[in-house]
Amino acid sequence: GAVVSQHPSWVICKSGTSVKIECRSLDFQATTMFWYRQFPKQSLMLMATSNEGSKATYEQGVEKDKFLINHASLTLSTLTVTSAHPEDSSFYICSARDLGGPYNEQFFGPGTRLTVL
Amino acid sequence: DAKTTQPNSMESNEEEPVHLPCNHSTISGTDYIHWYRQLPSQGPEYVIHGLTSNVNNRMASLAIAEDRKSSTLILHRATLRDAAVYYCILRREYGNKLVFGAGTILRVKS
8 A cells, every 4th residue: 555654753841842743755756644643542533624725724723833834745744742741642643645546545654653742 | 634533452363364443434435545554663553444345465455345334454464573563544535634632552473
């Protein structure tokens, strides 16, 4: 299947700083990428849908000014957690749709674990 | 998107088949049934999907009820590496997003 990478795989930061997480589709072009967040022992929660060249669509309850999403190319989307606080500590997972595939399938990255001190 | 219902957890012995059920009584005609699994500290991994007919691939089989209101993911011989959370998700054909439910925690005993 198609490969989606994330960088970094883990990050520790101080409260009040901003953190950027990159999501790349390595062997396919993705006009649409998704960002999820997962707290311990919980399921994935969709945060936003990122479309190349346009503004992201955020799910209800997700602060768009806090979680900045940029999808500047067909293979790269970034999530920036601005002014991070301990409650933002979570596992962030991106996903990309392979429009070139037969089933419009969605592939997931390995996740980024964010710890805010 | 229509909702799915799965058991919270299941247990299996290694080398034995596992049947993971999923109920989706409000499924619509254009909803595909997707299964993903998530190993600890990893992103979800695609397992299989189908619409009406049963499906087989190298990882698993998907059995879909005739009325499509339920489906079963079949792992033919469970291994310790199959221990994961399994998610059954409905998505419209060429639908926009996957919405995850609670999933089933599969434990495999050696």
